[in-house]
Amino acid sequence: MATAETVLAEKQDGFLRITLNRPDRLNAFNEEMHHALRGQLKVAAETSDIRAVLLTGAGRAFCAGQDLSDRDMRDGSEAPDLGVTLETLYNPLVRQIRALEKPVICAVNGVAAGAGANIALACDIVLAARSARFIQAFSKIGLVPDSGGTWLLPRLIGEARAKALAMTGEPLNADTAADWGLIWKSVPDEELQSEAQSLASRLASGATKGLAATKRLIQDAADQPLDRQLDDERDAQRLAGRSSDYKEGVSAFLEKRPARFTGT
Ligand code: LHQ
16 A cells, blocks of 8 residues: 555554655655645544554654755745644644544654654654654754644653753653653664564554543543543443453453454
8 A cells, every 4th residue: 555655654464554755855744745644644544454553764764854945945035834834734643643543653763853753752652763863953943842842742751851852952862762751662773663563563453442542541631630530531431341342351361362352
């Protein structure tokens, strides 16, 4: 399965592997790549036998953020309205990843800079190659962290580290990112793709409805008090308890065999 060449997509073992594919520009985003990526995420959302997504990059980088050659103002041309760029391209992408009712795993295979870093962090589980770096590059070009960065960073690593990363634009290596809790794991470069693949395939054979509700509950928790969260857990558990996968999970436990979840 392949779409426009800026993004490659391949169905594998119950999950959709999506590869950002502008390696000569370190997979920086142009408009075409935005649309191709969003199209593939829509396919993942709408296809019942795709039960997880694995997002990664081609070549030596994950993604260098916005393609700055699209933003050349050296001829005196007026700066484009970046609010419009965010409203029409980056914000819908982040919302789509967060709303997708399937686990989204990100395999950060190399540098992740600017919006590229924050789109990686918007995914549900982030693994990075040990040589990868996360760079809040925005301050270097006079911008603010976007694509959810100012919301995600302080929640993941606290205000002190978030502000320092954002204001200095210093690169953070994958091991430190994992130590700080910015990402799930740093793995040896040569093991990244196989580890991400086996995680994606494991989650793709999980109880999809329960995983979707888990994702939503944890995301929503950032904005609400415990009282409300307890109510939401009650409602989500009631639904999970009516799923076929719950019956199968309990039966498998009692029969001392692996569960065969169907995602229903
Ligand atoms: C690139 C880029 C790139 C074009 C590397 N664009 N070519 C949202 C709303 C609207 C507008 C503004 O932005 C945003 C959000 C953002 O994402 S803002 C932040 C944009 N990104 C950056 O500022 C990062 C710019 N890139 C870099 O700082 C470096 O390239 C990093 C640190 C990512 C990697 O450094 P190196 O490993 O030393 O690679 P390099 O710099 O030599 O890059 C390799 C090639 O890729 C090079 O092209 P060339 O033709 O010389 O081989 C770069 O020009 C190109 N490239 N990033 N964002």
